[in-house]
Amino acid sequence: MHLKKVKSSMEPLFERMKTGVADGELPSHDDVSQFVRLCRQMYDFAEEEWLMEAEDFLHLANQLSRAVKNGELPEVVQLVDSLEDACAYCHRTFRD
Template sequence: MEFKTTKRDLEAVFTQIQSQVEEANLPDEETVNRFARLARKMHQLADETWMDEAEDFSHLAGQLLLAVKKSDVEATVMLVESLDDAQSFCHRTFRD
């Protein structure tokens, strides 16, 4: 049950971040920090079959947090796009 709750929360926070970026706003640091924490937790809960993908996603989330802290809009947009691609790939490859 913890996995499903974490996944749901992670997706909800990511959707919020994507909306902020689509509106040409830098996501707020608190939201991105929560997202990075949830991504780390998802990595800890990951099944062996998709552990590497979860680790990559967690790393990208950490990079996103750094970009937001530096107010680097260009890097933030690129990282959100990379996270979206990684999420799509993972969902296509490993259905829960």
């Protein structure tokens, strides 16, 4: 799978998670597991200049997975916001 395909596969999952969290619901375990798997693949594609950001993003995704498993909605809300901020920063800084 190419990086663009990984990112395009992540987008609907993340949008679904954001919508659910905005409605006060935990994301599904399946969505989060798939999202984490795609984050790992994105990290594998990371170039040196944005490797640290990819690592941070993967770390946040893993924290999100733990928070969902533990049913910690406030933590999930915070992590989804942090993932959104990290994504916006990375795209602003490293897009061609």
